[in-house]
Amino acid sequence: MDQKIVFIGAGSMAEAIIAGLTKSDSLAHQRIFVTNKSNQDRLTYLEETYGIKQVNDKDKIISESDIVVLAMKPKDMKDALSSIKSLIHSKQLILSVLAGTSTKAILKEINKKVPIIRVMPNTSALIGESATAISKGKYVEEYHMTIANKLLHTIGKTVTVEEDKMHAVTSISGSGPAYIYYLVEAMQKAAIDAGLEQDIAEQLIKQTIIGVGEMLRTSSEPVHILRENITSPEGTTEAGLNALKKHGFEKAITECVESARKRSLELGEEE
Numbered sequence: 604m605d606q607k608i609v610f611i612g613a614g615s616m617a618e619a620i621i622a623g624l625t626k627s628d629s630l631a632h633q634r635i636f637v638t639n640k641s642n643q644d645r646l647t648y649l650e651e652t653y654g655i656k657q658v659n660d661k662d663k664i665i666s667e668s669d670i671v672v673l674a675m676k677p678k679d680m681k682d683a684l685s686s687i688k689s690l691i692h693s694k695q696l697i698l699s700v701l702a703g704t705s706t707k708a709i710l711k712e713i714n715k716k717v718p719i720i721r722v723m724p725n726t727s728a729l730i731g732e733s734a735t736a737i738s739k740g741k742y743v744e745e746y747h748m749t750i751a752n753k754l755l756h757t758i759g760k761t762v763t764v765e766e767d768k769m770h771a772v773t774s775i776s777g778s779g780p781a782y783i784y785y786l787v788e789a790m791q792k793a794a795i796d797a798g799l800e801q802d803i804a805e806q807l808i809k810q811t812i813i814g815v816g817e818m819l820r821t822s823s824e825p826v827h828i829l830r831e832n833i834t835s836p837e838g839t840t841e842a843g844l845n846a847l848k849k850h851g852f853e854k855a856i857t858e859c860v861e862s863a864r865k866r867s868l869e870l871g872e873e874e
């Protein structure tokens with residue numbers, strides 16, 4: 604790819620995408636720029652770690668960029684756009700990773716006919732394993748989607764959804780890695796209570812999750828069969844799963860996803 608890309612916001616999501624992009628080598632590192640609100644050390648770290656460039660001449664870099672990635676928190680969107688919207692033009696493609704925030708709200712802020720693609724990646728982009736959903740805003744043509752897909756393939760897998768599905772997507776795959784990390788933390792505590800040493804527990808749990816990930820990737824069996832294959836009648840797994848059922852595991856997951864989805868809707872309404 605020969606586009607020039609600028610990230611507005613230099614936090615964990617910007618870094619995850621930059622890491623995936625630079626690892627894939629599909630875009631010259633020198634064509635990737637990043638800026639943020641105030642933290643100079645953070646920009647220097649990104650520059651030194653990934654060989655990309657921090658924005659020195661804001662007017663020139665932003666107006667010359669082909670792709671502008673909005674990667675600030677939703678609450679900072681208006682403030683961030685107020686200082687750059689005069690540099691945005693219709694030949695550019697805007698990618699927004701902002702949770703909850705509609706392309707309509709961003710268009711209203713920019714007040715120009717620019718193509719905006721809403722993107723929901725997750726932090727596994729850091730290792731090229733993001734589950735990313737993308738959706739079209741008003742002025743987006745197919746060739747914009749092709750560019751976005753090509754770019755986002757460098758950080759993992761992509762799917763295209765209607766924009767109204769983005770709240771649900773956020774509650775599943777955007778926030779999803781945190782649910783799994785929380786599960787790992789809970790298993791680590793339980794393993795120690797069960798008498799294992801911490802480093803042994805960590806090794807076993809990490810490899811268990813990696814093994815499950817690979818099985819999900821490679822096996823043609825449906826998930827419930829993979830689960831049933833482990834569950835001997837009256838065995839240990841059945842006893843463990845029964846305890847999960849008794850303590851409302853499914854309800855907890857349903858409420859977890861629903862709460863995240865509602866929060867995404869609220870973030871959109873807070874603009």
Ligand SMILES: NC(=O)C1=CN([C@@H]2O[C@H](COP(=O)(O)OP(=O)(O)OC[C@H]3O[C@@H](n4cnc5c(N)ncnc54)[C@H](O)[C@@H]3O)[C@@H](O)[C@H]2O)C=CC1
Nearest residue numbers: 612613614615616639640674675676677679683700701702
């Ligand atoms: N962290 C995650 O797992 C995911 C985050 N997102 C979305 O990505 C966005 C960024 O999230 P994080 O990277 O976690 O946040 P963060 O807090 O780590 O980074 C936010 C960045 O925005 C910058 N910023 C704030 N105001 C600014 C302004 N006026 N102009 C320029 N830059 C400004 C900050 O300096 C900081 O570099 C959010 O909108 C979030 O909803 C989306 C998917 C997953």
Ligand SMILES: O=C(O)[C@@H]1CCC=N1
Nearest residue numbers: 702773776777778779
């Ligand atoms: O918690 C958040 O708001 C962001 C969006 C998806 C993951 N993290």
